[in-house]
Amino acid sequence: MKFGGTSMAGTERIRTVAGLVKREVDAGNEVAVVVSAMAGETDRLVNFCREAAPDFDPAEYDVVVATGEQVTAGLLALCLHGMGTPARSWLGWQIPIGTTGRHARARIGTIETDALAASLAAGTVAVVPGFQGRMDDGRVSTLGRGGSDTSAVALAAAIGAERCDIYTDVAGVYTTDPRIVARARKLDYVTYEEMLELASVGAKVLQTRSVGLAMKMGVRIQVLTSFVEHGMAPTRGTMIVGEAEIRELAMERHLITGIAHDKNEALIMLIDIPERAGNMTDIFRPLAEAQIDVDMIVQTPTRGDGLIDLMFTVPRGDLAQAIELVEANRDKVGYDRMTHNIKVAKVSIVGVGMKSHAGVANTMFDALAARGIELLAIATSEIKISVLIEEDYTELAVRVLHTAYGLDAATEGTDS
Amino acid sequence: MKFGGTSMAGTERIRTVAGLVKREVDAGNEVAVVVSAMAGETDRLVNFCREAAPDFDPAEYDVVVATGEQVTAGLLALCLHGMGTPARSWLGWQIPIGTTGRHARARIGTIETDALAASLAAGTVAVVPGFQGRMDDGRVSTLGRGGSDTSAVALAAAIGAERCDIYTDVAGVYTTDPRIVARARKLDYVTYEEMLELASVGAKVLQTRSVGLAMKMGVRIQVLTSFVEHGMAPTRGTMIVGEAEIRELAMERHLITGIAHDKNEALIMLIDIPERAGNMTDIFRPLAEAQIDVDMIVQTPTRGDGLIDLMFTVPRGDLAQAIELVEANRDKVGYDRMTHNIKVAKVSIVGVGMKSHAGVANTMFDALAARGIELLAIATSEIKISVLIEEDYTELAVRVLHTAYGLDAATEGTDS
Numbered sequence: 001m002k003f004g005g006t007s008m009a010g011t012e013r014i015r016t017v018a019g020l021v022k023r024e025v026d027a028g029n030e031v032a033v034v035v036s037a038m039a040g041e042t043d044r045l046v047n048f049c050r051e052a053a054p055d056f057d058p059a060e061y062d063v064v065v066a067t068g069e070q071v072t073a074g075l076l077a078l079c080l081h082g083m084g085t086p087a088r089s090w091l092g093w094q095i096p097i098g099t100t101g102r103h104a105r106a107r108i109g110t111i112e113t114d115a116l117a118a119s120l121a122a123g124t125v126a127v128v129p130g131f132q133g134r135m136d137d138g139r140v141s142t143l144g145r146g147g148s149d150t151s152a153v154a155l156a157a158a159i160g161a162e163r164c165d166i167y168t169d170v171a172g173v174y175t176t177d178p179r180i181v182a183r184a185r186k187l188d189y190v191t192y193e194e195m196l197e198l199a200s201v202g203a204k205v206l207q208t209r210s211v212g213l214a215m216k217m218g219v220r221i222q223v224l225t226s227f228v229e230h231g232m233a234p235t236r237g238t239m240i241v242g243e244a245e246i247r248e249l250a251m252e253r254h255l256i257t258g259i260a261h262d263k264n265e266a267l268i269m270l271i272d273i274p275e276r277a278g279n280m281t282d283i284f285r286p287l288a289e290a291q292i293d294v295d296m297i298v299q300t301p302t303r304g305d306g307l308i309d310l311m312f313t314v315p316r317g318d319l320a321q322a323i324e325l326v327e328a329n330r331d332k333v334g335y336d337r338m339t340h341n342i343k344v345a346k347v348s349i350v351g352v353g354m355k356s357h358a359g360v361a362n363t364m365f366d367a368l369a370a371r372g373i374e375l376l377a378i379a380t381s382e383i384k385i386s387v388l389i390e391e392d393y394t395e396l397a398v399r400v401l402h403t404a405y406g407l408d409a410a411t412e413g414t415d416s
Numbered sequence: 417m418k419f420g421g422t423s424m425a426g427t428e429r430i431r432t433v434a435g436l437v438k439r440e441v442d443a444g445n446e447v448a449v450v451v452s453a454m455a456g457e458t459d460r461l462v463n464f465c466r467e468a469a470p471d472f473d474p475a476e477y478d479v480v481v482a483t484g485e486q487v488t489a490g491l492l493a494l495c496l497h498g499m500g501t502p503a504r505s506w507l508g509w510q511i512p513i514g515t516t517g518r519h520a521r522a523r524i525g526t527i528e529t530d531a532l533a534a535s536l537a538a539g540t541v542a543v544v545p546g547f548q549g550r551m552d553d554g555r556v557s558t559l560g561r562g563g564s565d566t567s568a569v570a571l572a573a574a575i576g577a578e579r580c581d582i583y584t585d586v587a588g589v590y591t592t593d594p595r596i597v598a599r600a601r602k603l604d605y606v607t608y609e610e611m612l613e614l615a616s617v618g619a620k621v622l623q624t625r626s627v628g629l630a631m632k633m634g635v636r637i638q639v640l641t642s643f644v645e646h647g648m649a650p651t652r653g654t655m656i657v658g659e660a661e662i663r664e665l666a667m668e669r670h671l672i673t674g675i676a677h678d679k680n681e682a683l684i685m686l687i688d689i690p691e692r693a694g695n696m697t698d699i700f701r702p703l704a705e706a707q708i709d710v711d712m713i714v715q716t717p718t719r720g721d722g723l724i725d726l727m728f729t730v731p732r733g734d735l736a737q738a739i740e741l742v743e744a745n746r747d748k749v750g751y752d753r754m755t756h757n758i759k760v761a762k763v764s765i766v767g768v769g770m771k772s773h774a775g776v777a778n779t780m781f782d783a784l785a786a787r788g789i790e791l792l793a794i795a796t797s798e799i800k801i802s803v804l805i806e807e808d809y810t811e812l813a814v815r816v817l818h819t820a821y822g823l824d825a826a827t828e829g830t831d832s
Binding site: 045049057 | 427428430431461464465467468469470471472473475476477478479480482483486487489490491492493494495497498504505507509510554555556
């Protein structure tokens with residue numbers, strides 16, 4: 001079981017969490033719990049570090065910020081004791097959760113589970129602070145922001161857990177954003193691949209890295225909400241599993257699993273670029289070096305005049321810097337002019353079903369064209385088709401596609 | 417160097433502390449620093465534990481409250497880096513500082529200093545969170561409230577430090593409370609024994625336990641203030657050393673080193689107790705079992721009628737419980753009546769000089785009698801004489817005694 005920062009925000013919330021853990025124990029399960037810091041606490045600690053030294057040493061930063069999860073781990077163990085459920089905290093260095101790489105963005109290596117497993121087998125709940133581990137030299141490390149999901153998946157894999165239940169402030173994964181489409185349905189199952197595509201295009205339920213790790217390690221994840229009446233059972237959430245498991249269940253699935261959207265895009269267009277080997281490198285390498293995440297890239301076909309146009313998207317917050325970096329190479333690249341558009345959005349349809357079906361894309365283009373929504377760019381992967389449109393049409397496009405692919409629930413707000 | 421909670425209260429204060437540490441490093445010293453949590457932080461964490469479970473497991477309490485010092489240790493290391501001074505934090509379990517006994521009130525056992533000493537010798541400041549250690553089973557432990565002074569003294573002993581400088585919010589140890597006597601003088605030197613007596617009667621500069629440990633281990637302590645202008649040298653404080661060192665310095669010392677007072681006393685009187693073996697046990701054992709700290713005890717001599725009177729003091733906060741416990745045994749003890757007085761204070765004169773001088777007590781009694789101050793009780797030790805008086809006379813008594821023993825500075829507020 002993993003609980004995020006909003007689930008751990010204060011002792012009253014932690015007591016509710018303890019109630020959820022106790023339910024699982026009382027049902028006869030061995031339970032390890034991974035916890036985040038109280039909502040806001042990590043920011044408070046990071047600010048202390050920034051105030052102490054603008055260029056802070058990541059090893060000492062780790063010492064400071066790892067305390068947030070240490071506090072909630074101890075408090076959850078205390079709440080469980082208070083309910084008569086045996087529990088103890090296991091800090092990252094106590095298990096230990098070995099990490100490699102750099103401080104403040106460490107990767108999980110080997111997790112020694114002998115002592116932990118013995119304690120679990122003896123009926124004691126293990127409460128583990130997420131986000132932290134121990135470097136080979138014995139120093140405290142952290143995994144980077146949002147790393148607690150990854151801690152939970154890695155621990156679940158190491159102890160061979162049947163399931164990794166990740167409690168959040170949403171009830172599960174939906175066919176699309178319920179704030180936009182009232183008839184969005186909560187999904188019972190999605191595949192890892194679908195979850196990755198849904199996450200990477202704006203449906204941010206889980207940290208992308210944790211889903212990738214779960215896929216690699218075969219850890220079955222359930223996303224569900226911790227916001228239940230005290231003492232009540234949680235509502236069933238969404239299982240994130242491999243395609244094989246879904247096939248075994250022989251469930252009839254929709255061609256498309258969900259519709260995602262992302263308003264964090266900004267478009268840059270370079271007009272009349274001379275065709276020259278190396279021009280692409282001169283444009284994109286400076287962006288990569290500045291760690292600017294270039295997403296969609298579309299190049300026009302050669303028009304015969306030796307000139308092409310190029311269009312790509314970057315995160316909105318990076319637009320100004322991206323423009324600067326491209327302009328710095330203007331003479332070298334030789335483009336005629338640059339334009340940009342910050343009022344764009346990406347809408348994507350995601351589903352493993354589309355692999356084996358032609359015509360999925362056509363349905364999308366037809367549905368959008370019927371409403372007069374212009375496509376600025378198109379990008380496709382095995383299980384996803386994304387289009388870039390004017391931002392103002394985002395909600396309309398999502399609703400149109402949700403209906404076009406038969407995802408609408410019979411009644412508003414139905415759960416699956 | 418050890419810095420308390422007010423010295424570590426926020427990053428601005430921690431930067432000042434880093435400046436003081438840097439001065440010592442730049443002067444060619446190898447420096448280990450022990451830090452407290454930010455002022456108020458430990459209370460915040462203890463409250464979380466109380467909210468989580470009223471009868472909290474001390475092992476998990478330790479996990480939670482030890483984070484306060486972990487945060488300040490990391491932040492001080494960061495501030496030192498920011499000033500170009502090499503530093504690293506060493507958590508209790510990393511050194512390790514071995515502890516024994518019970519969680520939440522552990523005692524320091526063995527401190528492994530090999531790695532720490534090598535790091536110090538390489539010119540790296542060691543920043544150590546106070547108050548915490550590691551039990552033999554690998555779990556986090558804490559020493560009880562105020563334990564950071566003890567951590568500092570124990571670490572100083574383990575690494576063979578030349579001096580243990582304890583920075584506080586006062587400039588040193590004074591002949592008496594400067595808020596009461598404007599001509600109080602800061603002392604250059606006091607002995608461990610004097611410091612213990614001064615501390616135990618209300619001049620709370622250092623935790624009593626740390627002074628006892630320093631005496632046992634022969635650690636020379638300096639008490640001084642961290643509240644200096646940024647970049648300025650700290651003012652010389654008070655050295656706490658053995659009697660031998662003071663004799664070597666051949667300093668002319670006053671007969672009496674200081675005057676302490678304590679308004680945290682409450683008086684209980686039992687009138688007409690039948691003389692019976694076991695009566696004292698029946699009175700005091702319940703108090704001891706309730707961990708109520710009985711201080712002065714005075715029993716009247718036998719009057720020949722088989723009845724005696726008994727008078728003793730307890731901390732004010734424990735008065736109600738003490739009365740209840742004594743009343744519970746009333747039939748067994750057979751006393752006639754009980755009275756109490758919460759408006760009393762203890763005033764003490766302290767000094768190693770009094771060992772070899774008769775007449776010290778007389779000076780005290782005469783000076784107080786001349787002002788009409790009634791003595792409710794008297795208690796003496798080798799280097800201390802305490803009297804219990806009506807609380808309203810406390811300040812007058814302190815001033816009168818400060819003058820009577822020639823402690824007044826030539827001018828107000830002079831430093832030694």
